Amino acid sequence: MTTATNISDTSTSDLMVEMRGVNKWYGDFHVLRDIDLEVRRGERIVICGPSGSGKSTLIRCINHLEEHQQGDIVVGGIPLTQDVKRIEQIRRSVGMVFQHFNLFPHLTVLENCCIAPMWVQKKSRKEAEEQAMRYLERVRIAEQAKKYPGQLSGGQQQRVAIARSLCMHPDVMLFDEPTSALDPEMIKEVLDVMVELAKEGMTMLCVTHEMGFAKTVADRVIFMDQGQIIEENAPEPFFNNPQSERTQLFLSQILGH
Amino acid sequence: MIHNQTIIKERPAPSSAVGPVAWLRTNLFNGPVNTLFTLIGLYILYLLVVPTVQWAFINADWVGSTRDDCSREGACWVFINARFTQFIYGLYPRSEIWRANIVFAGFFTLIAWLAIPRLPFKRWVAVFALVGFPVIAYVLLHGGYFDLPRVSTHRWGGLMLTLLLATVGMVGALPIGIVLALGRRSNMPIVKSFCVVFIEFWRGVPLITVLFMASVMLPLFLPSEMSVDRLVRALIGLTLFQSAYMAEVIRGGLQAIPKGQEEAAAALGMTYWKRMGLIVLPQALKMMIPGIVNTFISLFKDTTLVMIIGLFDLLGIVQAALSDSRWLGFSLEGYVFAAFMFWVFCFSMSRYSQYLERKLHTGHKR
Ligand SMILES: Nc1ncnc2c1ncn2[C@@H]1O[C@H](COP(=O)(O)OP(=O)(O)OP(=O)(O)O)[C@@H](O)[C@H]1O
Numbered sequence: 001m002t003t004a005t006n007i008s009d010t011s012t013s014d015l016m017v018e019m020r021g022v023n024k025w026y027g028d029f030h031v032l033r034d035i036d037l038e039v040r041r042g043e044r045i046v047i048c049g050p051s052g053s054g055k056s057t058l059i060r061c062i063n064h065l066e067e068h069q070q071g072d073i074v075v076g077g078i079p080l081t082q083d084v085k086r087i088e089q090i091r092r093s094v095g096m097v098f099q100h101f102n103l104f105p106h107l108t109v110l111e112n113c114c115i116a117p118m119w120v121q122k123k124s125r126k127e128a129e130e131q132a133m134r135y136l137e138r139v140r141i142a143e144q145a146k147k148y149p150g151q152l153s154g155g156q157q158q159r160v161a162i163a164r165s166l167c168m169h170p171d172v173m174l175f176d177e178p179t180s181a182l183d184p185e186m187i188k189e190v191l192d193v194m195v196e197l198a199k200e201g202m203t204m205l206c207v208t209h210e211m212g213f214a215k216t217v218a219d220r221v222i223f224m225d226q227g228q229i230i231e232e233n234a235p236e237p238f239f240n241n242p243q244s245e246r247t248q249l250f251l252s253q254i255l256g257h
Numbered sequence: 258m259i260h261n262q263t264i265i266k267e268r269p270a271p272s273s274a275v276g277p278v279a280w281l282r283t284n285l286f287n288g289p290v291n292t293l294f295t296l297i298g299l300y301i302l303y304l305l306v307v308p309t310v311q312w313a314f315i316n317a318d319w320v321g322s323t324r325d326d327c328s329r330e331g332a333c334w335v336f337i338n339a340r341f342t343q344f345i346y347g348l349y350p351r352s353e354i355w356r357a358n359i360v361f362a363g364f365f366t367l368i369a370w371l372a373i374p375r376l377p378f379k380r381w382v383a384v385f386a387l388v389g390f391p392v393i394a395y396v397l398l399h400g401g402y403f404d405l406p407r408v409s410t411h412r413w414g415g416l417m418l419t420l421l422l423a424t425v426g427m428v429g430a431l432p433i434g435i436v437l438a439l440g441r442r443s444n445m446p447i448v449k450s451f452c453v454v455f456i457e458f459w460r461g462v463p464l465i466t467v468l469f470m471a472s473v474m475l476p477l478f479l480p481s482e483m484s485v486d487r488l489v490r491a492l493i494g495l496t497l498f499q500s501a502y503m504a505e506v507i508r509g510g511l512q513a514i515p516k517g518q519e520e521a522a523a524a525l526g527m528t529y530w531k532r533m534g535l536i537v538l539p540q541a542l543k544m545m546i547p548g549i550v551n552t553f554i555s556l557f558k559d560t561t562l563v564m565i566i567g568l569f570d571l572l573g574i575v576q577a578a579l580s581d582s583r584w585l586g587f588s589l590e591g592y593v594f595a596a597f598m599f600w601v602f603c604f605s606m607s608r609y610s611q612y613l614e615r616k617l618h619t620g621h622k623r
């Protein structure tokens with residue numbers, strides 16, 4: 001573990017996500033090696049790294065879509081254990097946006113945004129719909145509320161997916177390559193929504209290769225390779241003065257043309 | 258021949274290429290080989306259809322009450338007429354048939370109400386159909402309450418019994434099948450192995466054996482004061498048997514749903530049952546409609562096997578009537594009638610499933 005700079009010097013009550021010595025294996029394959037990570041409330045973190053380095057696995061451990069085998073994860077003060085009730089409690093406060101949107105194709109856009117507030121938070125239909133319309137307006141897609149996901153473009157679908165997550169009022173949002181399945185002309189509309197969200201103070205962990213986004217909104221950029229956090233720094237020093245060779249190589253590959 | 262061709266040529270060209278003549282040309286008479294096949298096909302059709310129509314309709318006898326009213330040149334539908342009440346209600350007492358009629362009327366009304374999209378209150382009608390109606394039907398058919406004379410189940414029969422077996426089998430097999438399919442995918446080893454063993458056991462045994470065991474062997478294991486009605490035993494055997502098949506059909510549907518769907522639902526904090534009930538199953542069941550209806554249709558026809566444990570379903574009662582000495586020699590009419598009744602129900606199910614598929618498909622195109 002070579003953490004370039006250690007900028008976490010805050011009180012523990014302010015921590016949204018805390019990972020200590022997290023290890024994970026798929027059979028013999030060591031996907032996550034001794035991950036230590038602290039995310040404070042309101043912090044925006046971008047995670048990058050080569051394909052297969054374990055970025056998705058890392059953020060999916062935070063809401064227990066993947067199970068870690070060693071180490072501790074604490075989300076919003078709640079330690080993540082095997083206890084199903086506790087996992088569900090954590091998931092209610094952690095929003096997630098997937099690479100392939102994963103909208104529910106049998107439900108309309110509006111129903112996609114209402115189903116969890118109604119069935120998980122027990123809101124009335126009216127209340128859930130009003131709230132869903134507010135969030136759909138925020139991601140500028142309210143006029144499509146009655147359509148089915150299959151009738152929307154990729155960029156529109158991803159904005160609906162963001163709205164669907166926001167409807168649960170999450171404390172943290174996890175993004176797993178939210179723009180990498182999109183055509184280039186749609187990437188901006190999704191990034192714009194994410195930048196706005198960041199400006200409003202949402203705590204965000206974002207796996208992305210959109211370095212422009214990282215430069216504008218990230219408080220910290222994390223570089224992962226082979227299941228390890230190789231380097232961790234504020235965007236400006238991270239991009240201008242990368243410490244490790246592997247980071248330099250990676251940055252030259254994705255920025256260098 | 259040549260004359261015919263010239264006549265066709267002299268006709269004015271059809272206004273569009275989809276006129277009947279153009280259709281015949283392109284589909285049946287395009288080229289000598291196709292023309293030959295078409296003619297052979299028409300000839301075979303002629304050989305089959307003409308005698309059938311003559312037998313079943315033109316030369317058939319419809320009115321009368323004894324076999325002497327039949328000329329014997331065509332079908333003797335008098336036989337079916339004379340026995341019709343029995344074919345529908347079995348040995349149900351004549352004086353009590355009004356009770357069965359109420360149940361029939363309620364049954365078909367409920368099905369129509371649920372099947373016709375325009376009618377309102379679907380949810381409440383469905384709840385009534387699943388909870389209230391079975392109780393009412395039982396009280397009416399079985400009697401013994403409210404001064405209704407008791408009619409024991411061994412007098413139930415005919416179409417009534419067939420529909421009862423099929424409906425209970427379908428309504429029971431679907432939820433049990435869903436639970437088994439979910440159990441088979443479960444991470445809990447005990448639940449999983451129980452479901453696997455259960456499914457594979459029932460799938461590996463012929464239905465006849467199941468019914469036989471239910472009627473002959475089960476009483477041997479149960480204490481003698483605990484006698485379970487023969488019909489109930491057949492119903493349980495049939496339902497469990499079909500639920501194993503249903504489970505496999507539904508498992509196929511569950512596998513076709515991308516993993517991301519359940520993950521997205523989980524990420525929103527939904528519990529296992531909400532993930533399944535709200536997200537995964539609705540999609541899987543829609544996709545599985547053809548398979549589910551297929552299982553229903555085979556169940557409907559499998560009900561005829563209850564004959565071997567002495568229950569007289571539609572086919573059983575027809576067959577019993579054939580050995581009546583007053584009506585010997587009309588087995589063809591009897592079997593044609595039974596086949597026609599089965600066909601009507603199975604064909605309706607098949608058409609309704611096609612309609613449902615189309616309707617649900619436009620609901621959410623991907
Ligand atoms: N279910 C699984 N079983 C076995 N190996 C897996 C499984 N899921 C992921 N892996 C492996 O774990 C490693 C890390 O996967 P992960 O998806 O976290 O990478 P990533 O950094 O997100 O890559 P990408 O940029 O391609 O999304 C990969 O080598 C992958 O092959």
Ligand SMILES: [Mg+2]
Pocket residue numbers: 055056057176177
């Ligand atoms: Mg990934």
